[in-house]
Amino acid sequence: MPTAAIDVQNLRKTYRDGLLSRRAVEALRGVSLAVERGEIFGLLGPNGAGKTTLIKVLLGIVRRTAGEASLLGLPAGSRLARKQVGYLPENHRIPRHHTGNSALMFFGSLSGLSRREIRQRRGPLLETVGLARWGQTPIRKYSKGMLQRLGLAQALLHDPQLLILDEPTDGVDPVGRSEMRTLLQSLKAQGKTIFINSHLLQEVELVCDRVAILDHGALLHQGPIAALTVRADAQARFTVAAREDALRRALDDSSGVESRSLGGDQFEVLLKTNDQATIDGTIDRLRQQGVSLVSLSRGRQTLEEAFLDILARARDQR
Amino acid sequence: MRPYLAVIADSFHEALVSRVLWILLGATTVFLLALLPLGVIEQAGGYLREADILNPGQLTAKIIAQSKLSEPTVGGRIWALLDDPTRRSLEAKADADAPEAARPLNLARALQGVVANREFYRVENWAKIKLPAAARALLAKGLENLPNDQVARFNRLALEAAFPIEIAPAPAKQVQLSYGRWELGLPLPVEPEQLFPAINQVVVWSLGTLLGVAGVFVAVLVTASMIPVTFEPGPVDLLLSKPISRGWLFLAKFVGGCAFIAINAAYLICGIWLVLGLRFGLWNGRLLWAIPLYLFLFAIYYGVSALAGIIWRNAIVSVVLAIVFWGVCWSLGTAVSLIDQFALTPRRMTTIVPAGDTLLGVSRGDVFRWSDEEHDWKKIFIGRDAQLPFPIPQRLAGPLYDAAGKRIFAFSTMRPGFGPLSSSNRLLVGKQSDGWRRDEGLALPSGAAALLGGRESEVLVAASQGIFRLEGDVAAKQADLNLLGFRLALPSKGARFANIGPKTQLRPLLSAAIDPQTGAIALFDGFKLVTYQRGDKGTYSQVGEQTFSSKQFGQAAVAGGEVLLALDDGRLHRYNDRLEPLDAVALPTDSLGESLAVPPDGRYLAIVFHNQTLWMYDVRERREAPLSPSGQGDISAVAFDGQKLLVVDRLTRVTEYDVERGELLRQWQTDMPAVEKFYRYVLHPLYTIFPKPGQLNDTVTYVLTPKDAPAGAVRLNDPENTRRNLDVWGPVWSNMAFLVVVLGVACVYIYRKDF
Known part of the structure; x- marks a missing residue:
């Protein structure tokens, strides 16, 4: 059974600061999460939540204080693990003396690729990220979006199994974001695991399968986006086609159910609960009375609403 | 390895793209182009200098006299070619009564x-003069x-032929320094090759200034940002996410910075090498050694800059700390040197003499008695001269303690060691009964170099002209004759130095030694080692002689029937009393033996080397004696008191050892002055730990100067150098150790750092 792409258990990181390192700042407080292979996972959290620290611990850029972390079954931060990872840091800075091509040659060499391999790969890769015509151009002439694309190219150059992207669409225009979403889906289709850290919740909602929410170094939530955006106090709304008497029979024993005619033989049924079992039971009874189910809609909230809701609840508890 | 090579290659790439490299290369090119017109022109020797005119007055008189003759003469020809003002000046010069203002003429010009x-030249003017062959050969060519x-x-040859007494012969060739079409200064009467040592010295000095100071400063300035920028938050995340080692990444970046400077240094030094070769014919391949040496010098400062860059990740802090580091190194070196020179060395005892129940020590010509x-x-x-406000440091020959008369003898030499200027005038005598007051005794023999205590309390003087014995009452002295301010020593009335050996004609002596048992004497002048045997009547006859093809530096001793010569080839040469070579023993150091001592039975030989270490040799057993005296590295004098060994270390501390048992018997030690405590416990440990980049210039000088350079070159183990750091490679190793430590600390810091 393949191990998780990212497995973090009770991870802690305390930064020491001040004279004689007497001031301690807890950046991660016992974080545990798992990212399965082949999924797109989003890490969310406000500024200072510990998202970048978590990524840096995973890559060995920052040493963990306690806990365990592994990437693709290898110890996080080990050289073997880093070989399997492509990383696009937030606010990365590629040395300005490079062109697009020479930057890829440099970073590819750091990843252990031969010059021949780099030459073979960089053309198609620049094409993929939309920089095909800019390979010979000094990067000091690149826009921020172009630099972000080049950063993504260097992360993909050595064909890693796991991509860790920190604010990947920062500075990228809407068209570029759309292209990046397509690219990420394509990579997912190839079996790559993608770990995204982003403030742009709409982007995350559009591409991620699962998310985790981090605040003040603690994990508040982890799960599929679909489950996160379902409102606990929402209603289920059915549109059915039936005779009225059949509908009444089906709903007689149900409490908290309202119905109204939509004209003709169509009715709207409003179930004042979002409980799955209740919804399933109601559907079963409607079908037993021969009622046709035209549509079913459940009340949802956006990822942003869910995110803010979770943060607010966490802060209330503190 | 590939990733790290990529980092180094990236530094080259950065350097190539950077304008800084091109600016530096451009400035270097301009400098080399400016040097290119420099050169020497080899000419036939004809230039007449002022010094070539041996007798200007006589020459002037002859020229004027000949000009007045009716027949064609050389003087007449010269007179005809001179303009009127020059003729008038010449006439005025010849007239002793003419006022000075009328004689401003430079005759040579x-x-x-x-x-x-x-x-x-006109044939008729030289009709009565025979031209030399060289002139005739030139004339034959037309x-x-x-x-x-x-x-x-x-x-010039024709002129010399006409006035052979007044004009010195010119060398066949001369060289003229030039800059393009311009001639710099006057022609020099030497072959071009004879200029090479001087040119080497100029190059060494220029490189020391150009690269050793200005170059390194510019290089640190230019490279200071490379490491801080690499480890800034933006780029470092990208780099550290790659499968590479942090330490190797740092080292590769460091090597990359050095490579950047190597390009510039190599360009500059290769350029200078080419200019010297093409323009002066001086193809000194050693010059290319300056590239790695100066690169190493830069690496030391860059190491500090890089460490600061890693910790603070700020280029300005890196530069400032590199400069502070330079300042600290310089201050430490200067403080150590000044304190050593002005506070410690004047107190360091270089001679120790057992004198009955007390000890006498000599420091810079002053004699001290232990109280x-x-x-x-x-x-x-x-x-009498002790009241001088600034007494001139002297070096004493002796003192020699006369137990029977309870007095000491010594004489001063003008400079340390036995040099050609080591002339001395009078024997100095101090009696215990007079409170050891110094009195001048009789005049010394010419070329006197050492005092030797002979058998039966004889006082012997070893001189380049032979061996002399003090006879008679030394106290009865005749007053000096004062002539035009110069004191001339007159023979003493009651005493004299009797020549008790054959007349010799040695060069100024480097060493003289006597066998306390047999009275056999060995004299060594660097080219010749001579031994003398004592006869029944106390006279000496020469029994052996050993000559050397070139000048050797070393010290001699006579012990156990053998003559032992410690030379600067790092060996102790053993001879029998007739100076037939026996063998040579390797000495523990290449440092020159400065003073040798043997006990009365001649069993041991103790040598104090220039590096202030002591080595004991068992003459009888022919092996190193198993004595481990304390203070090695700070020992300045050694002597035997009977069979006991006296060793001076820590400037004035004397320790007595039983050599047979290897036991410490006794110590004479004073309280340490505050300045010495500060030096020993604070300054010197710091100086030892700190690197000595400034001393690398000595290494460069040593490496760049051909070993057979006749003048100005660094000559190791030259006893005429009072105190020179002989270990030219020492700074390289100590600096290397420092660099390794600095880079190691930086690597550890990077490994532990959360970026």
């Missing part, structure tokens, strides 16, 4: 104008066909 004239310098050469009561050294042997 006037005559040089004549010598340079292609029309100077003066009209010769270039100017050849004509001047011919004219048990005051537990300190008290200055004795004070003469």
Whole structure:
């Protein structure tokens, strides 16, 4: 059974600061999460939540204080693990003396690729990220979006199994974001695991399968986006086609159910609960009375609403 | 390895793209182009200098006299070519009564104008003079066909032939320094090759200034940002996410910075090497060694800059700390040197003499006696000149303690060691009964170099002209004759130095030694080692002689029937009493043996080397004696008191050892002055730990100067250098150790750092 792409258990990181390192700042407080292979996972959290620290611990850029972390079954931060990872840091800075091509040659060499391999790969890769015509151009002439694309190219150059992207669409225009979403889906289709850290919740909602929410170094939530955006106090709304008497029979024993005619033989049924079992039971009874189910809609909230809701609840508890 | 090579290659890439590299290369190119017109022109030797005119007055008089003759003469020809003002000046010069203002003429300059004239020579003027062969050969070629310098050469030869007493012969060739078409200064009467040592010295000095100071400073300035920028938050995340080692990444970046500077240094030094080769014919391959040496010098400062760059990740802090580091190194070196030179060395005892129940020590020509009561050294042997505000440091031959007369003998030499200027005038005598007051005794034999205590309390003087024995009452002295301010020593009335050996003609002696048992004497002048045997009547006869093809530096001793010569080839050469070589023993150091001592039975030989270490040799057993004296590295004198060994270390501390048992018997030690405590416990440990980049210039000088350079070159183990750091490679190793530590600390820091 393949191990998780990212497995973090009770991870802690305390930064020491001040004279004689007497001031301690807890950046991660016992974080545990798992990212399965082949999924797109989003890490969310406000500024200072510990998202970048978590990524840096995973890559060995920052040493963990306690806990365990592994990437693709290898110890996080080990050289073997880093070989399997492509990383696009937030606010990365590629040395300005490079062109697009020479930057890829440099970073590819750091990843252990031969010059021949780099030459073979960089053309198609620049094409993929939309920089095909800019390979010979000094990067000091690149826009921020172009630099972000080049950063993504260097992360993909050595064909890693796991991509860790920190604010990947920062500075990228809407068209570029759309292209990046397509690219990420394509990579997912190839079996790559993608770990995204982003403030742009709409982007995350559009591409991620699962998310985790981090605040003040603690994990508040982890799960599929679909489950996160379902409102606990929402209603289920059915549109059915039936005779009225059949509908009444089906709903007689149900409490908290309202119905109204939509004209003709169509009715709207409003179930004042979002409980799955209740919804399933109601559907079963409607079908037993021969009622046709035209549509079913459940009340949802956006990822942003869910995110803010979770943060607010966490802060209330503190 | 590939990732790290990529980092180094990236530094080259960065350097190539960077404008800084091109600016530096451009500035270097301009500098080299400016040097290119420099050169030497080899000419036929014809230039007439002022010094070539041996007797200007006589020459002037002859020229004027000949000009007045009706027949054609050389003087007449010269007179004809001179202009009126020059003639008037010449006439005024010849007239002793003429006022000074009327005689401003530079005769050589006037005559040089004549010598340079292609029309100077006319057959009729030289009709009675025989031209030398060289001049005739030139004449045979036809003066009209010769270039100017050849004509001047011919004219000069012709002039010398006409006035052989007044004008010195010119060398066949001369060199003229030039810058493009311009001639710099006057022609030099040497072959071009003879200029090479001087050019080497100029190059060494220039490189020391250009690269050793200015170059390194610019290099640190230029490279200071490379490491801080790499480890800034933006780029470092990208780099550290790659499968590479942090330490190797740092080292690769460091090497990359050095490579950047290597390009510039190599360009500059190769350029200078080419200019010297092409323009001066001086193809000194050693010059190329300056590239790695100066790169190493830069690496030391860059190491500090890089460490600061890693910790603070700020280029300005890196530069400032590199400069502070330079300042600290310089201050430490200067403080150590100044304290050593002005506070410690004047106190360091370089001679120790057992004198009955006390000890005498000599430091810079001053004699001290140990006082048990005051537990300190008290200055004795004070003469009339002791009141001088700035007494001139001297070096004493002796003192020699005369137990029977309870007095000491010594004489001063003008400079340390036995040099050609080590002339001395009078024997100095101090009697215990007079409170050891110094009195001048009788005049010394010419070339006196050492005092030797002979058998039966004889006082012997070893001189380059032979061996002399003090006879008679030394106290009965005749007053000096004062002539025009110079004191001339007159023979003493009651005493004399009797020549008790064969007359010799040695060069100024480097060493003289006597066998306390047999009285056999060995004298060594660097080229010749001579031994003398004592006869029944106390006279000496020569029994052996050993000559050396080139000058050797070393010290001799006579012990156990053998003559032992410690030379600067790092070996102790053993000879029998007839100076037939026996063998040579390797010495523990290449440092020169400065003072040798043997006990009365001749069993041991103790050598104090220039590096202030002591080595004991068992003459009888022919092996190193198993004694481990304390203070190695700080030992300045050694002597035997009977069979006991006296060793001076820590400037004035004397330790007595039983050599047979290897036991420490006794110590004479004073309280350490505050300045010495500060030096020993604070300054010197710091200096030892800190690197000594400044001393690398000595290494560069040593490496760049050919070992057979006749003048100005660094000569190791030259006893005429009072105190020189002989370990030219020592700074390289200590700096290397420092660099390794700095880079190691940086690597550890990077491994532990959360970026």
